[in-house]
Amino acid sequence: MSDRTTPIPAIIDCDTGVDDALALLFAVRHPGLDLRAVTCVAGNTDVDGVVRNTLTVLEQAGAPDIPVARGAERPLLEPARSAQHVHGQDGMGNLGLPVPARAPADVDAVTLLRREILASPRPVTLIPTAPLTNIALLLRTHPEVTRNIERIVFMGGAVATGNATPVAEFNVWHDPEAAAVMLTAGVPVTMYGLDVFMKVVVPGQEVRRLRTSSEPGTRLAGELLARLPFTDAAGDDDPAGGLGDAGAVCAVADPAGITTQLLPVEVCLSPGPARGQTLVDRRMNSREYEPGVRAAERALVDVAMHVDVERYVDLYLKTVESGAECRSTF
Numbered sequence: 001m002s003d004r005t006t007p008i009p010a011i012i013d014c015d016t017g018v019d020d021a022l023a024l025l026f027a028v029r030h031p032g033l034d035l036r037a038v039t040c041v042a043g044n045t046d047v048d049g050v051v052r053n054t055l056t057v058l059e060q061a062g063a064p065d066i067p068v069a070r071g072a073e074r075p076l077l078e079p080a081r082s083a084q085h086v087h088g089q090d091g092m093g094n095l096g097l098p099v100p101a102r103a104p105a106d107v108d109a110v111t112l113l114r115r116e117i118l119a120s121p122r123p124v125t126l127i128p129t130a131p132l133t134n135i136a137l138l139l140r141t142h143p144e145v146t147r148n149i150e151r152i153v154f155m156g157g158a159v160a161t162g163n164a165t166p167v168a169e170f171n172v173w174h175d176p177e178a179a180a181v182m183l184t185a186g187v188p189v190t191m192y193g194l195d196v197f198m199k200v201v202v203p204g205q206e207v208r209r210l211r212t213s214s215e216p217g218t219r220l221a222g223e224l225l226a227r228l229p230f231t232d233a234a235g236d237d238d239p240a241g242g243l244g245d246a247g248a249v250c251a252v253a254d255p256a257g258i259t260t261q262l263l264p265v266e267v268c269l270s271p272g273p274a275r276g277q278t279l280v281d282r283r284m285n286s287r288e289y290e291p292g293v294r295a296a297e298r299a300l301v302d303v304a305m306h307v308d309v310e311r312y313v314d315l316y317l318k319t320v321e322s323g324a325e326c327r328s329t330f
């Protein structure tokens, strides 16, 4: 999809967030991506914390000019429920990062999304790595944007096991109605769900190398990876770290690294233990069993079923470690 002369115009909608920060560091350093804006939504932490973290990460990455806008401070229906137990009080693993030097854009997230999507000379790829509240508000407020959206590659959902609940993944669970709006908007959607998200882990020795880098963005990537360990060894000097949301950005830069299946996907909106579950229909010929409107209404989504772990770990390390020189030397 990308070639060396025409980077993919992309916008990340995030809730930075340790692994959202990993995604931003990758996106600004990959020469096949043209990150045109970043929009923020409540999720891992409150939206003001998300804005602060996002601005800081972009500054550390040497990309202080990308516009950043504040979005929804709570889901469409429910109160915000942060994931500070995973991402720390500051949403950034309590790393004690500096406060950013600049302020966000003076427009809200939906306005910035609309502006950047319609201004792009080529259709934009949206990469939500957070609850889908901003995206749903955008699609309902300015449906004309769909004409210049290439596709949406979102981190969220799960074919198998959830994390926020036994069956629901955090981003979809946090705002199920918003996820349903996005899935049924008529835009091609790729679901980078927990099934692949959990698999892409950077080995401890590579994390240690990043942490000792003299380049601030690379060093930050190492510190963030060490905050999302995938080992049980408490006190381990060399914790491995999952790429998390950054895997969804890898899937845009290098789509051949995932294997997808086009499947009907529906979000469970009912109250109760299944709320927020993505029901991915893997039955053969399921429509034979559910004829009529309901089956036809379910969105067909490209669901990531497998990921080439080594390929994405290599891609991530190569991209982030290429640092500030990335765009000219990759």
Ligand code: BDR
Pocket (backbone or CB within 6 Å): 017, 018, 019, 020, 044, 083, 086, 129, 130, 155, 163, 169, 170, 171, 244, 245
């Ligand atoms: C998702 O939830 C958040 O905690 C992560 O940043 C990721 O986007 C995983 O369920």
Ligand code: CA
Pocket (backbone or CB within 6 Å): 014, 015, 016, 017, 019, 020, 043, 044, 129, 130, 245
């Ligand atoms: Ca996230």
